Amino acid sequence: METEENLRSTRIVFGVHCLKIRHKGMYVSYEPDPDPAVYNELFDSGSYWCAQTQTSFGPDGQPVRPDICQGGRTCCAL
Amino acid sequence: MKAFAYVNPANEKEAVAALRDAGVAMPIGGGQDILARMKDYITAPDRLVNIKNALDATITPVAGGLRIGAAVKIVDLAENAQVSRLYPNISAAAIEVGTPQIRNQGTVGGNINQRPRCWYFKNEEFLCYKKGGNRCFAPAGENQYHAIFGNDGPSHIVHPSSLAVPFLAYGAKFRVVSASGEREVAAANFFTLPTLQNVLKENVLADDELLTHVILPAPGTARHGHYEVRYKESHDWPLAFATVILKMSGQTISSASVVLGAVAPIPWRSEEAERALVGKTLSEATAAAAGEAAVRGAAPLSRNGYKVQVTKTAVKRAVMRAAGLRTV
């Protein structure tokens, strides 16, 4: 399920980001824009949380964000 | 909140006795202030003494004036015909207090004796002078609602009572009782500017004393004006307000009483504004001059300079109301 969730996100990239990162766009159902050139993640407005801690900090106590929720953190699940 | 005992005395005598028993005892009227403070762990009495059955809840004519029991509900004060006839500024202040629910529960004594609205005082994290700490957080912090007069410190609260302001302006005396007797204190002497010694309180009432009555002298023939500036219409505290009582000699103001609210740690009498009014005729120019005079000595903090303008306007418009002029 986790893998599938991440594959569905247009911004969080499977294999790059931690499988536990979440944002609003992952949990609401909406149509993709037909024009990929205008892609802009509406719901990805800077609010990220960790599915495991359910807060904006990972199990290691550091912030949850795409730029840092990648390999190299002890808690990161790829 | 901390667990507490509840005492329900039937009369003054029992009430003051209950205040004196062991542990920390505090009177409760409508509870609109103290219960919130207890829930927020700002105040933690061992015992609450209910004064609603013990103290007078009537408004009685006395020597051309009125004697108002401390247990009178604010709504009853606001709607009392004698009060509005003799002391319209008191009615005007009463109807602006809190919300209908607060006015239905809150009492006259409770309004006078309520604790500061200051957000540093009201939040447990801030151990300020008024909670036994050793600093006031306002000067370096968020002081947009704090004092612009009486700012010598150590505390920079504004007095929270809306009723105290017109009571003072009308020359009220407060009857105070304790187990060892009773005394009368002029409203003008009741409220205290903070010092390091008295900063835990806002007035001269001792822990075992109760304010039982507000005694208002005959008002004589006067013109009355009250003006409150508040941000929201519903449930908000005034940014500043002014109450003005003018005695006239023909077209000339022969004496004036101007008291400001929400601007200082006590209801703030403005002798400067009074002096600016005496000997003048009623006009918008006189009102504006009184407003200017009222704020001449203001000493705002870092973020409440706007209250000087707001206060000036409140005084001007209170005078205009007294003069029967349109304010806006």
Add this chain to the structure above:
Amino acid sequence: MPNFDQQPPAGGGAPTPQGRGGAPGGAPPAGGRGAAPAGGAAPQGRGAAPPAPPSALALKYPWPAKPVLLGTRVKRIDGPDKVTGRAKYTHDINRPGMLYGRIIRSPLPHARIVSIDLSAALKAPGVKAAYNVKEPGAQVMYQGDTVAAVAADTEERTKDAARLVKVEYEALPHFANEEQAMDPDAPVVFMGGNTRPGTAQDVGDIEAGFKQSAHIIEATYYTHVITHVCLESHSIVAEWEGDKLTAWCSTQGVFPSQQGLAMGLGIPAANVRVITQYMGGGFGSKLQAGAEAVIGAKLSQMAKLPVKLTLDRKEEHLDTGNRPSAGAKVKAGVTADGTLTSYQADSWGTGGAGQGVGNLPIPYIYTFPNRKRTHKDVYINSGTQRPMRAPGHPQACFLTEVLMDELADRVKMDPVEFRIKNAPVQVPSAMYRTYLPEGAKLFGWDKRHATGDPTPGPIKTGFGVSVHTWGGGGSGTQAHCDIMADGTVVMKCGTQDIGTGTRTIVALVTAETLGLPITAVRAEIGDTNYPRSGGSGGSTTAPSAMPAIRLTAAKALEALFVKVAPTLGVSADTLVATNGRIHVKDDPTKGVTWKDACKTLGADTISVDHMWEAGLSSVNSSGAQFTEVAVDIETGIVKVKRILAIQDCGLVVDRLTCESQIYGGVISSMNFALYEDRILDRVTGQMVNPNMEMYLLAGMSDIPKIDIILKDMPERGVVGVGEPPTVSLSAAIANAVRNATGAAIRSLPLHPHKILAAIEQQKAGGTL
């Protein structure tokens, strides 16, 4: 390496409508792009296959041309339950032996936990469980950060016990605002730095644009942080049966909360059932289970008894999210004839501890051909942001729309005319060129005076306008319909009613499709035991759920036709359902009542599943809001006198609940403009107004008449309307204040001190 920046990749997609590559009709970033449904339906996200062609069922059941219920004013079917208290919100749920949970939170904005001593709390009367949420050595990053938790048999004893938990902290450096965090000499508080740049954007030729400009404005605009202030606070009632958890949650998404609880507790998602029958406001702050729900469930697991954990108002302000701040230092140009040229902005914003403001869609809506931007996310020691009603849009709208009025003044154009001139190309989802003149006419815009009310006296009045856009499309919801032999109809869908009226419109669309009165169908929602639907966010609930409901009801009806047709001696495809009867389409007399039709089922039940299909919903909408304000220039107090909101939302499902969304959005936008303000003490970093006394919200006396014009576009299908109406009023109010006073107001909230300062500055000739 993919681009993870807050701003969209340059060249790939601009954060503005212009990014649409010459077809700016659609929303800016709004677009409703991105992830596919959380559950059920085939993934349709970026890179996935295009949506399947419509099924035969979908072709046969478009939205009806002559609806009976759709678009009418249908009262909420659960209204009587709500006003009589029969409706049970999470806080009303009580279970046998239930305990009460409470979280011990940090009073400090940044500290290392030296020690946590639970012993006194564990010995306190009635305490059944307590544990460390964080361990000694860990850091708390904001006031209200979770430290420990306790559960006891009464609410009072729980609160007492929570105060017996002794926590020793070592205070660490903190930031109470963006200025402190951006100070180059500040210590590094956050991993990776206290600020983080977004990708720069450079489109067109910014300098050439400025050269063409007759006027250039350089100014700084700012919107502040507010919190969600849900009337129903975040809460959970957790009950375990063996290794299975039932959780009554105040959540905007039963399925997201199911996953959050499962992952937070480390148990299979299949072991978690989440129920949300009634919900009292979320505004984006309840799209995740939240630590509070996990803690409640964990306390219950430890105590082996049900636990209710309800946050109080202070916790709500501190730790259930907020709307991030947004500031921008802007340079913008306009030609003498009022054509926008260049827009340059250095923007920033904070979403609290380690979170930024994210993607700010500036310049909002209007067409600046040349754009250059930098952005900085700033981290401070406050509670972290959660999505809040149209994330990024209210901020971006304010930053742009206030500038627009200032630019219009420079070229001496009416603000409406100036907006129309620079509006994007007209498409159904971006109808500014229609809504602006229509609204202006209805509002009496011709009575607007030029900037600065010339009327004598202290009360100045002014008009303001602003426009907005949003996505709000749908996808992916599944539903299940049972038609029983006694005529009973049950529609089940795992969506939830977050106070918007979803339960009512689920019943409404079912009834419409089956030709029944709304009272003849039962809508069952808000339970993970029902078919999957997404969280209620992004204005996606109605456009996701309504097509699924429509087609699932239609599929059940078709099955009933098959049963009934032989008894009427006709073929099933000749039948229709209207007015409580099933009959031959061209011969209403040839038919049976619904009840008689269902009798043909005998011992059977029709029981079908279906899902959302494309064609019954659309993405993107537009709107305009007008307001008139009165400003007392001697006190700085602003009163909003009236409001007009024009909004499209495609096909109106229930006019009453649709309007209700707009009322709520407009009032919320007014609160953003005038009253709400999360105030952190600049020295201690602690919030001074974590209540509803000093955190101001409009009361009834502060709210003026609100006129709503709903633009029906039934041909577009359902478009969500939860977020768009809360975007633009705050900017319109600021513009009206400027129109009244002549003073430039470039930041929110519009507190008297700001108004008075702006007036003073304007008197000194300093604003333009």
